[in-house]
Amino acid sequence: MLGLPLLAAALLAGACTDGGGTDQGQGATTAPASTSASAGTPSVAPSTGGPVTIPKSAFVDLPAELRKSAPQPMQVADALPKLCAEEFATGGRSTAAAAMMSIYKTPKDPPENVPYGTLHQTVFAFAGTGAADYLRRVRAALQPCRSFSEAGNTVTVRSQPLAGAGDDALLVTLTRPATGLDGSPVGGTATSQITVVKVADAVTVVHDQGWEGTSNNPDFADDFARAAVRGLDSWQR
Numbered sequence: 374m375l376g377l378p379l380l381a382a383a384l385l386a387g388a389c390t391d392g393g394g395t396d397q398g399q400g401a402t403t404a405p406a407s408t409s410a411s412a413g414t415p416s417v418a419p420s421t422g423g424p425v426t427i428p429k430s431a432f433v434d435l436p437a438e439l440r441k442s443a444p445q446p447m448q449v450a451d452a453l454p455k456l457c458a459e460e461f462a463t464g465g466r467s468t469a470a471a472a473m474m475s476i477y478k479t480p481k482d483p484p485e486n487v488p489y490g491t492l493h494q495t496v497f498a499f500a501g502t503g504a505a506d507y508l509r510r511v512r513a514a515l516q517p518c519r520s521f522s523e524a525g526n527t528v529t530v531r532s533q534p535l536a537g538a539g540d541d542a543l544l545v546t547l548t549r550p551a552t553g554l555d556g557s558p559v560g561g562t563a564t565s566q567i568t569v570v571k572v573a574d575a576v577t578v579v580h581d582q583g584w585e586g587t588s589n590n591p592d593f594a595d596d597f598a599r600a601a602v603r604g605l606d607s608w609q610r
Contacts, residue, residue: 425469425498431608432473433494433579433600438480441488447474452493454567454580456530456547457518460511461569461578467497467507490589492597493580496605504571508541511569515545526550538598539572539605552586563588568598572605 434444452472453461463470472495476488499507515532522528528549535542545567553559565582566589579601581589 427469427471427496427498428608431471431496431575431577431604433475433492433597433604435475435477435492439477441476441478444473444475447472447493449495452495452580453578454493454547456515456528457521458514460514460518461495461567463497463499463507464510466499466503468500468503469498471496488584490581490583490587493582494601495578497576497578499574499576504574504576505541507576508543508569508571512543523549524556526552535568535570535594535598538568538595539570539602541571542598543569544594544598545569546591551588554585564591565589566591566594568594568601570598570601570605572602573609575605575609577601577605 432444449470449472452474453459455461472493475492475494476490477492478486478489482489497504497507512532515530518530520527520529526549528547530545530547532543532545535544547565547567548562549564551559551561551563563583563586565580568577568579568581570577570579579597581593581597583589
């Protein structure tokens, strides 16, 4: 299993990935009419009031030793987790949105091994107080959502502040009965985690899931959050 210090060092060495998509679930290279979401064009930070581009540098990139396959853009509607309802959607309040999927492994995994997990990451840009308002709406939406049903299983939800990540951050842990590839119970539980991080006028939602229903490694949450902060910070500041 990948040790926490090694993962942190690997993430610090990584470059950033491509972005695309909108909160409304449009194609991965489109955005609302007044904005753009492009992989390589220069960006204007949301605070300037100009057109917003979400560049590849805004996303977490996994370095080669962690990357199982090339990152791929995906629709925001597919990237955002859905628990009891649409807790992580912006309701059209963002000025731009984009999403990427990264499939990761551990550095010593042989090529024939299955992946260790996936990251579905969404980046939102906001104007004014929109980023702070989004965190407040997410927290309020999660408060009554203590559990939900998924594929006939009960998934419990625990949310807590995540200290030391960006301007504000939230960590959500989902716990469900562990199942095999065919969906049958195998005993024990499996977890996945959602990290929501605000940096200036942008927010990212990172959903870390183990491969094929296995658990993610909760020790990685801080590392992924710090990598997400670096991406947003390098874009905006």
